[in-house]
Amino acid sequence: MNIILPTQNLRTNRLRIENGILYLRYGQSFQDIMYDLTYFMKGKNFCYYCKKKVPRNQITMDHFYPRCTGGPTIPQNLYPACKKCNTEKANMTYGQFLDYLELTTEEQQKKYRLRINSIKKGLNAIGMYEFPYSWITPVKVSEVHTQIDFANISETKFKKEKAYYKKHHNFKKPIILDRNLYSLDGFYVLFVAKACEVDYIPAIILENVEIHTSNSK
Numbered sequence: 001m002n003i004i005l006p007t008q009n010l011r012t013n014r015l016r017i018e019n020g021i022l023y024l025r026y027g028q029s030f031q032d033i034m035y036d037l038t039y040f041m042k043g044k045n046f047c048y049y050c051k052k053k054v055p056r057n058q059i060t061m062d063h064f065y066p067r068c069t070g071g072p073t074i075p076q077n078l079y080p081a082c083k084k085c086n087t088e089k090a091n092m093t094y095g096q097f098l099d100y101l102e103l104t105t106e107e108q109q110k111k112y113r114l115r116i117n118s119i120k121k122g123l124n125a126i127g128m129y130e131f132p133y134s135w136i137t138p139v140k141v142s143e144v145h146t147q148i149d150f151a152n153i154s155e156t157k158f159k160k161e162k163a164y165y166k167k168h169h170n171f172k173k174p175i176i177l178d179r180n181l182y183s184l185d186g187f188y189v190l191f192v193a194k195a196c197e198v199d200y201i202p203a204i205i206l207e208n209v210e211i212h213t214s215n216s217k
Contacts, residue, residue, distance in 0.1 A: 001135050002208040003034075004075040006041060014042075024211045026147055027041050030176070030185045031073050038078040048079035049089065049097070058083060066091045067119055070129035070173040072204055073185065077131065093130060094114055127170025129202075136174055139181065139203040141193045146183040153191060161188040165196060174202035178209045 003022070010017040014028070014036055042048070044056050046211060065071035066092045081089070083135040089097045096116055103109045123130055164172055171193075175186035183190060184206070193201045 001204065001206065003037075003206050004041065005037070005208060010040075020208055021210045024178070024184070024209065026182075026211055034073045034075060034078060038075045039080060041075065042078075042080055044080060046080070047082040047085050049085040050083055052082060054080075054082045060086045062086045062089060064094050065131035066093065066120075067173070069123050069131075071131050072135070072173065072176060074176070074204070074206070079142065091120060120136045124168060124172075127168040129173070135204050136202050137205050138199055138200045139175075139177065139205070141190065141198060143177070144181050144183060144185060144190055144201070144203075146190060148183070148187050153187065156189060157188055161192045162195060165192050165198075171202060173202050174204065178211045179205065179207045180210065181205070182211045184211065186208070
């Protein structure tokens with residue numbers, strides 16, 4: 001899939017877009033770059049949900065499809081939001097949040113949140129995501145490239161990811177790859193897959209993103 005990018009070429013201290021391709025340097029924070037892109041394209045002064053003007057130092061970034069059920073950090077899934085709306089939306093999808101806002105009493109809202117939380121737990125229990133599956137491409141583990149050393153990753157995070165996989169037979173979120181299958185985000189998916197001898201992993205391949213490694217031209 002292609003992420004949403006500005007139509008014009010762009011070069012800043014952190015961003016480089018040429019002819020519809022976003023070029024990244026290895027070691028950059030993928031999340032920070034995605035946030036920068038989203039703010040650049042969708043604004044920093046208005047909340048997507050309540051439409052109110054918000055001071056720049058009070059704007060936050062919301063995941064349209066929540067991270068707790070696999071929602072990726074890419075511009076298609078990111079919207080600037082005020083702290084109030086972001087906190088109130090919590091782990092709901094956009095559609096669920098709209099339904100929540102239609103409720104007129106605190107008791108109705110409380111019951112709805114409990115039901116949504118139950119749905120999220122159910123999705124995790126059966127290893128399902130809550131975003132369009134058209135974004136996902138199964139990728140062979142041996143074809144994925146990374147410059148992150150297994151010895152330098154967090155043992156605690158690795159153990160949690162591995163325990164999740166052992167319990168649910170799926171990963172908390174797909175790995176995100178550039179068009180040459182270099183890892184951009186979700187590295188623990190790759191490491192757990194190798195440790196558990198998994199052949200294929202769920203991936204979101206960004207066809208208009210390319211990372212420059214030390215061996216890149």
